[in-house]
Amino acid sequence: MRKIIVLTAALLAFPAAAQSPAGGDTGGGITRVPKPVTGEQVYGAVCQACHMPDAKGATGAGTIPALASNPKLAGAAYPIMVVTGGKGAMPGFVGILSNAQMAEAITYVRTHFGNAYAKPVTEADVAKIAKPPSAGGH
Amino acid sequence: MDSGVRAPTRRQLLSAIAKVGGTAALYQAMTTLGHAAETQFHGPPNLQGARPGSTVIVLGAGLAGMLAAFELTKAGYKVKILEFQNRAGGRNWSLRGGDTYTELGGATQNVAFSQGNYLNPGPWRIPHHHRTLLHYCKQFGVALEPFIQFNHSGWVHSSQAFGGKPVRFNTAAADFEGNIAELLAKSVNAKALDDTVTQEDRDKLLEALKGWGMLDNDYKYSASLRAASHRGFERPGGGGVNGAPIPSKDLYGLHDVLDPQVWTSMGFFMNHEMQTTMFQPVGGMDMIGKAFAKQVEGMVTYGAKVSKIAQDDKGVTVSFTDVATGKASDLKGDWCVCTIPLGILGQLDLQVTDEMMAAIKAVPYSGQVKIGLEMKRRFWEEDDFIYGGHSFTDQEIALISYPNNNMFKDGPAVLLGAFARDMGAYRLAGMTPDQRIEAALAQGSVLHPTSYRKEFASGASVAWSRVPWTLGCCARWSDEARKEHYQTLVGMDRRIVLAGEHASYIGCWMEGALLSSIDAITRLHKRALEA
Numbered sequence: 001m002r003k004i005i006v007l008t009a010a011l012l013a014f015p016a017a018a019q020s021p022a023g024g025d026t027g028g029g030i031t032r033v034p035k036p037v038t039g040e041q042v043y044g045a046v047c048q049a050c051h052m053p054d055a056k057g058a059t060g061a062g063t064i065p066a067l068a069s070n071p072k073l074a075g076a077a078y079p080i081m082v083v084t085g086g087k088g089a090m091p092g093f094v095g096i097l098s099n100a101q102m103a104e105a106i107t108y109v110r111t112h113f114g115n116a117y118a119k120p121v122t123e124a125d126v127a128k129i130a131k132p133p134s135a136g137g138h
Numbered sequence: 139m140d141s142g143v144r145a146p147t148r149r150q151l152l153s154a155i156a157k158v159g160g161t162a163a164l165y166q167a168m169t170t171l172g173h174a175a176e177t178q179f180h181g182p183p184n185l186q187g188a189r190p191g192s193t194v195i196v197l198g199a200g201l202a203g204m205l206a207a208f209e210l211t212k213a214g215y216k217v218k219i220l221e222f223q224n225r226a227g228g229r230n231w232s233l234r235g236g237d238t239y240t241e242l243g244g245a246t247q248n249v250a251f252s253q254g255n256y257l258n259p260g261p262w263r264i265p266h267h268h269r270t271l272l273h274y275c276k277q278f279g280v281a282l283e284p285f286i287q288f289n290h291s292g293w294v295h296s297s298q299a300f301g302g303k304p305v306r307f308n309t310a311a312a313d314f315e316g317n318i319a320e321l322l323a324k325s326v327n328a329k330a331l332d333d334t335v336t337q338e339d340r341d342k343l344l345e346a347l348k349g350w351g352m353l354d355n356d357y358k359y360s361a362s363l364r365a366a367s368h369r370g371f372e373r374p375g376g377g378g379v380n381g382a383p384i385p386s387k388d389l390y391g392l393h394d395v396l397d398p399q400v401w402t403s404m405g406f407f408m409n410h411e412m413q414t415t416m417f418q419p420v421g422g423m424d425m426i427g428k429a430f431a432k433q434v435e436g437m438v439t440y441g442a443k444v445s446k447i448a449q450d451d452k453g454v455t456v457s458f459t460d461v462a463t464g465k466a467s468d469l470k471g472d473w474c475v476c477t478i479p480l481g482i483l484g485q486l487d488l489q490v491t492d493e494m495m496a497a498i499k500a501v502p503y504s505g506q507v508k509i510g511l512e513m514k515r516r517f518w519e520e521d522d523f524i525y526g527g528h529s530f531t532d533q534e535i536a537l538i539s540y541p542n543n544n545m546f547k548d549g550p551a552v553l554l555g556a557f558a559r560d561m562g563a564y565r566l567a568g569m570t571p572d573q574r575i576e577a578a579l580a581q582g583s584v585l586h587p588t589s590y591r592k593e594f595a596s597g598a599s600v601a602w603s604r605v606p607w608t609l610g611c612c613a614r615w616s617d618e619a620r621k622e623h624y625q626t627l628v629g630m631d632r633r634i635v636l637a638g639e640h641a642s643y644i645g646c647w648m649e650g651a652l653l654s655s656i657d658a659i660t661r662l663h664k665r666a667l668e669a
Contacts, residue, residue: 028406060606089481
């Protein structure tokens with residue numbers, strides 16, 4: 001718990017405002033959410049919403065794939081492609097996260113959860129693959 | 139007026155047009171008469187004359203699937219529905235005391251709300267122009283009550299304006315409008331608009347700014363009874379000796395009211411979908427799902443996890459396993475209406491065209507989070523005079539929404555303690571259910587500092603990214619994906635047609651699911667008759 005409080009205080013310095021998208025039933029107003037910086041922070045603030053804190057994913061009517069011990073992460077291009085462009089129900093994060101945030105998160109996942117692909121993914125690596133975001137909401 | 143010939147009423151006229159020209163002509167006529175442009179609903183599909191013995195498999199017992207089953211059965215088809223959950227309704231859902239909910243990842247919540255209280259994790263409000271849904275609610279006997287969408291007394295909270303303190307919506311809105319009006323009046327009087335606005339219109343504009351922005355005779359937005367009548371009083375008018383009202387004095391300045399939280403909160407209510415009047419079912423949103431389920435009783439196989447949808451010239455075969463026993467089965471039919479959310483559908487073994495498969499995989503889902511908090515008393519009513527409606531905050535929870543029923547009652551009530559989206563939703567979804575409640579209490583306490591924690595009794599949360607049977611809340615089409623894939627997605631793929639909010643332009647609303655369903659089965663029926 002103490003760790004969470006310290007983390008939140010550190011993150012509050014970089015709030016990012018997000019306006020509600022057009023269309024759909026939404027809350028209204030804007031939200032300013034602390035901006036995660038390190039790979040661990042980005043994973044905790046974004047990725048684990050679906051992939052779970054242990055990165056093992058989960059299965060119901062469909063499956064959220066495990067990132068833990070996942071050989072598909074051996075090459076950096078595949079995770080960069082998925083994180084920037086999305087895959088199936090997973091949205092692409094271009095325009096939502098910065099290239100640096102995505103690079104940090106991918107590096108973090110590739111070096112944790114039973115993955116040992118030591119070479120860091122850089123902001124430039126992400127920039128090479130990321131397509132500009134498309135407009136629209138629903 | 140009375141010429142001896144009785145002119146038809148508008149209703150009689152429209153009814154005659156419908157009989158002669160069908161619903162399309164009716165729609166045309168209604169549009170011409172100026173009162174139908176709010177919906178594409180032209181009445182139930184009234185399909186008739188299915189070939190004897192024709193069968194349809196419907197996948198998913200949400201509203202789209204159940205409506206398809208209901209209308210196709212009326213048309214003469216034999217319909218069977220496969221549903222993954224042990225409950226009909228899909229995202230039309232309410233959680234009540236005694237309910238248990240296990241999300242992906244395994245966290246289980248035992249909902250402890252008092253009798254009669256509920257959280258609607260999915261849909262929770264119905265616009266007055268969602269005519270399809272309102273039509274079937276009436277037909278199936280679902281009682282509706284007003285949903286209090288717009289409450290001038292709700293709080294607007296920005297961490298970066300008004301000293302981080304919540305202010306009343308009416309105060310923030312009044313001061314925004316007052317400041318803008320003053321600024322514009324200043325431009326007019328400084329002749330800055332002389333080139334673009336005629337003298338006559340400048341005079342009218344100044345009059346409007348004074349009236350709309352509550353400006354004084356010098357076109358200033360200043361502390362006055364006029365301004366107070368919009369933003370609130372320091373002492374409102376009363377009776378007797380001290381009856382005279384005292385206007386509020388400390389008007390907020392331009393810098394504060396230009397914080398985007400103010401105008402986005404105001405702008406929220408301008409959206410067509412968010413305009414009053416809105417409705418909710420009496421007793422919880424799932425009253426709608428339950429009423430639909432009654433219409434398709436006996437057709438639904440629950441706990442059926444679909445793994446494969448195959449088709450050939452003769453029919454469709456759906457392979458599924460019983461979630462409880464693991465027993466595998468095949469179900470054969472002539473046609474299939476598939477309402478499975480796209481994120482799940484894209485993971486199945488589907489015999490559809492490559493283009494259809496690409497379309498199914500092209501649409502990401504949003505992941506809203508809702509948190510219901512039961513409070514021991516209605517402090518928002520008793521202490522803050524807030525009866526229904528919303529308070530907006532720029533924190534992760536995004537809003538607090540107050541119950542629209544049982545006002546003035548003693549005893550516990552459930553408020554919506556979060557309707558998070560985007561980054562706020564990811565953060566809350568990534569937490570354990572207990573952590574979510576703690577976050578909702580901490581953030582809600584900023585708006586209701588004295589009572590929020592003190593009156594809290596129990597809570598429940600649904601993070602849609604972890605809902606086992608949807609893997610998300612709603613389809614989020616980008617303009618690009620719409621252009622490339624939408625027509626393929628809604629087109630018939632031989633014997634299979636998709637339906638649901640994802641196959642509509644009213645995404646994330648029950649209305650979109652129903653209109654999509656009507657369109658899908660109308661085309662399916664036509665194709666079946668042609669085959």
